[in-house]
Amino acid sequence: MTETPDGLAVVRFAAGGWQFAVEVSQVRAMIRETETGESCVSAESLIGLPPGSPTRRTRLVIGPEARRVEVSEPVELASLPADCLFPLPPLVAERMTLVGIRALALTPSGPVLVVDFPVAGR
Amino acid sequence: MTDMQATLDQILSLRRDKAGPVIDVDEPTVKLVIVSLGDRWFAFHGEKIKEVLADCPVYYLPGCPSSLEGVINVRGDIESVIRLHALLGLPEPVAGLPSRILLGQAATMRSGIRVDRVEEVMDVNESAILPPPHTISEDLRPLVLGIVSFRDHLIHLLDLDRLFEDYRLGLR
Numbered sequence: 001m002t003e004t005p006d007g008l009a010v011v012r013f014a015a016g017g018w019q020f021a022v023e024v025s026q027v028r029a030m031i032r033e034t035e036t037g038e039s040c041v042s043a044e045s046l047i048g049l050p051p052g053s054p055t056r057r058t059r060l061v062i063g064p065e066a067r068r069v070e071v072s073e074p075v076e077l078a079s080l081p082a083d084c085l086f087p088l089p090p091l092v093a094e095r096m097t098l099v100g101i102r103a104l105a106l107t108p109s110g111p112v113l114v115v116d117f118p119v120a121g122r
Numbered sequence: 123m124t125d126m127q128a129t130l131d132q133i134l135s136l137r138r139d140k141a142g143p144v145i146d147v148d149e150p151t152v153k154l155v156i157v158s159l160g161d162r163w164f165a166f167h168g169e170k171i172k173e174v175l176a177d178c179p180v181y182y183l184p185g186c187p188s189s190l191e192g193v194i195n196v197r198g199d200i201e202s203v204i205r206l207h208a209l210l211g212l213p214e215p216v217a218g219l220p221s222r223i224l225l226g227q228a229a230t231m232r233s234g235i236r237v238d239r240v241e242e243v244m245d246v247n248e249s250a251i252l253p254p255p256h257t258i259s260e261d262l263r264p265l266v267l268g269i270v271s272f273r274d275h276l277i278h279l280l281d282l283d284r285l286f287e288d289y290r291l292g293l294r
Binding site: 016049110 | 187190289
């Protein structure tokens with residue numbers, strides 16, 4: 001994971017009404033304009049959530065393959081404090097049906113699930 | 123003296139019988155945490171229950187079965203919370219009623235366990251724990267280590283290791 005002095009540098013986004021984050025090191029670009037000619041997959045389908053609501057969407061360009069992943073706004077660069085980041089408890093890790101969730105951050109605005117898109121996309 | 127009069131031995135014998143059985147104070151005891159779910163009472167071995175938590179906020183998470191209520195922050199550690207009603211196939215309590223979360227540790231895992239009430243924490247003689255009856259439901263049978271009678275309730279002593287392991291494997 002990419003460490004900053006204060007915590008983990010991430011791109012925060014929404015999917016299926018929940019808050020998620022992906023490590024900045026996995027994100028090559030964010031495309032807010034409507035893009036054509038590039039195939040795109042929704043974050044919800046990668047993670048295993050029901051299809052997202054028709055809110056404004058942003059595309060994250062992920063990994064060396066420059067895979068386009070569409071997420072819901074708000075999308076922002078952020079730092080998750082290290083002391084609010086936790087591994088998933090064992091029973092959650094075993095029973096949760098979402099794919100690629102690596103950690104959980106408890107923030108004042110609620111839980112943020114840290115997702116590993118390369119794992120989620122397998 | 124008349125025919126109705128007893129001997130001293132008879133009187134002392136009656137006195138001894140009245141006193142009841144002698145309790146062996148050296149008999150090994152086990153600590154039990156007794157909880158209730160509605161009108162059903164259950165117990166866990168005390169050594170498996172690390173703490174009874176005051177009411178604390180539960181963070182709900184997506185993609186979890188309804189029996190997995192969410193996570194709680196216990197002094198800087200995150201623990202899951204499972205609903206014992208759901209794991210035992212019992213009806214859910216009426217929403218809004220007070221409840222408690224036990225922090226259990228078993229099968230190399232730790233998790234919160236939602237119950238309605240903690241009725242008692244007490245020591246009982248090992249001999250007071252009887253084998254589970256054959257009439258116990260098939261669903262409960264693998265989880266029940268024994269039966270204890272307490273305050274007119276028959277209490278099922280649950281195997282927390284088995285409960286956690288079954289849940290981890292998706293068997294409950």
